[in-house]
Amino acid sequence: MSHHLLTPFAAASAPECQALLPGLKLPNLQALLARLAEQPADRGDDHQLTPPHERALARALGLPVADGQIPWAAAQSEAPTVPQAWFSLCHYQVGMEQVTLLPGAQLVLDDADSHALFEAFEPLCAEDGLTLRRESATEWHASGEPLRGIACASLDRVSGRMVDAWLAESPANPAGARLLKRLQSEAQMLFYTHPAHDARTARGLLPVNGFWVHGAGALAAPPALAEAPDMPDTLRQAALRGDWAGWQQAWQALDAGEIAALLAAAQRGEPVTLTLCGERHARTWTTAPAGAFARLGRSIKHLFGTTPVSDTLKDL
Structure with missing residues (x-):
């Protein structure tokens, strides 16, 4: 069984949100990212008509993606x-x-x-x-x-x-x-x-x-949509309201809930995917390969330390 968690507004461009990132404690997210391998990112900017989480969702479903034209x-x-x-x-x-x-x-x-x-x-x-x-x-x-x-x-x-x-x-x-x-x-x-x-x-x-x-x-033909990823809405709702205290609380709840569950699945050896979306970029991590070379890469990664969660969220 594969698990895909897609998180809209994992960070936002508002200065009030950026100021919260250094103090955000998300231990399960930190542990999960240390176990996963990052895939090529979908990089954009704040001025695109379609935000990163909608681009990521469309790709996961198998819909065509063009700025401002996801049907x-x-x-x-x-x-x-x-x-x-x-x-x-x-x-x-x-x-x-x-x-x-x-x-x-x-x-x-x-x-x-x-x-x-x-x-x-x-x-x-x-x-x-x-x-x-x-x-x-x-x-x-x-x-x-x-x-x-x-x-x-x-x-x-x-x-x-x-x-x-x-x-x-x-x-x-x-x-x-x-x-x-x-x-x-x-x-x-x-x-x-x-x-x-x-x-x-x-x-x-x-x-x-x-x-x-x-x-x-419009679509050229009826779509054969793939299974939708899990997409919690609490961060998005708080961000759209400009409720940054609520957004911070939503992240704490997400880390203790859905992120912890995804980490547990990864620890059991199940394939997992995590997509974090800000207002510019969507970054995706998946279960790392199990081969000897991959294990060596993870050992080196742990030796030099993992990127702080705040730095990862800033790059969204």
């Missing part, structure tokens, strides 16, 4: 060759010189408000050749030819950040990109004048005033 919506549908995308409802927080996106998870949006907004917005999409359906209160599914070739930033990239830096161009389909920007503008005006806006404001809730497009694309 998440199509991969989960019954007609994956049709261009599709997720429209995630959000709140655009407007400041003096910036617009920041707060995702639907922070909106406390119920089905009644979501359904009312959907009924108002769906005809506009239909006029432009897009079929829209509700998957949940905050996640709507769009499909149609205008989405083919669209590049868009992951919701994890833009959440809590200024949106201007993440409005991607789509050279393969500039007309489709213009259509989506127009629909986003129309949604802002429509949602602002909708009765749900004032009703939510009166209840002290953030109004829905837009949506974010992500996970767009």
Whole structure:
């Protein structure tokens, strides 16, 4: 049995997170990395549309990987060759010189408000050749030819950040990109004048005033998806909230839980894989070969000492 643990936001680029790394005590992670052999890393930068954990997950599943063009919506549908995308409802927080996106998870949006907004917005999409359906209160599914070739930033990239830096161009389909920007503008005006806006404001809730497009694309053929790795979400949730004390606590729990279990499996001789993802890079370690040369390499590694966990996490 093979075990693969994929960890999003094992580190983040925020200065508050970087300041915590030297004091982070993760003994099970340190012991596990000492037993495993590192594979070639997926190196990128903070400005790529697709974050490292989504690139790593797509590769593990066997999906095509291109920046801003991992077809998440199509991969989960019954007609994956049709261009599709997720429209995630959000709140655009407007400041003096910036617009920041707060995702639907922070909106406390119920089905009644979501359904009312959907009924108002769906005809506009239909006029432009897009079929829209509700998957949940905050996640709507769009499909149609205008989405083919669209590049868009992951919701994890833009959440809590200024949106201007993440409005991607789509050279393969500039007309489709213009259509989506127009629909986003129309949604802002429509949602602002909708009765749900004032009703939510009166209840002290953030109004829905837009949506974010992500996970767009189509597949050439129905995918034969591989088994998904285990992917704990606690570090990611804390990082997206900017809750760095919570992020530190989540790492302690992860080290005592999933990491300890992976270490125990490696000690039993079972094949294991660990992928740590930051906001730039994804680094992967797997069970080291059992041959004499590999044992010699591990002996040399132990002789000179292993890299501190903090240094490993800084290089994510």
